[in-house]
Amino acid sequence: MPTGTAHVSHSGQTCLMSDSLLDREAYRLVLTEKLHVELGAVCGFSPVAVWEAMRSKPRVLVLVADRPSAAIREAIEIVSRLRKDLFILVVSGLSDEPILRDWGRCGIHGYMLKDGGYQELRTAIAAAGAGDPYYSAGVRQIISKGSGGKDGVRLLSRREAELLPLLARGMTLRDAAGELGIAYKTADAYRTSLLRKLRLKDRVELARWAIREGIVEA
Known part of the structure; x- marks a missing residue:
């Protein structure tokens, strides 16, 4: 599939987004084969791909990225307009305080560090599906500083x-x-x-x- 293009299925309630084709493929396999999560869409962050992915009407967005780039911020704005009840779970490899604060300004609902493993990812997605925030240990308070008060x-x-x-x-x-x-x-x-x-x-x-x-x- 071309870079950034959305692959859409109307049977799943989870959407996977990443700017990296390798990350999309790796996490697609983890989610579907290891965790048995049914994906409704897999795409990058281009506006066209994001709009197309939202046709699957997901309840949970698994967003794989280390930093909230301008393209990611725009994608979050788009999905928030199109799917007001969408739960955004970020999977990232970074826990630096400035980056966590930046993510907090994006209006995400959960943040999991990549080194958490399969079980933590399973727990995070289950929480997201129930509408409950999930954060890896030690990151929630910092992320909240980016948007609270x-x-x-x-x-x-x-x-x-x-x-x-x-x-x-x-x-x-x-x-x-x-x-x-x-x-x-x-x-x-x-x-x-x-x-x-x-x-x-x-x-x-x-x-x-x-x-x-x-x-x-x-």
């Missing part, structure tokens, strides 16, 4: 930052869109993006977070 607001676009307090105060998305003078679908995209960046699941968590951080009053 008021520092997380700095990751938001101007419009996302404007939308945040409106939703946190209980305003409906439609009313918030009207307040900001934007289309409902645009506001929906901003909401999805800001929740992902702040690593929050829904508006209830958003309201609690905003109160805790002093962005809105209780």
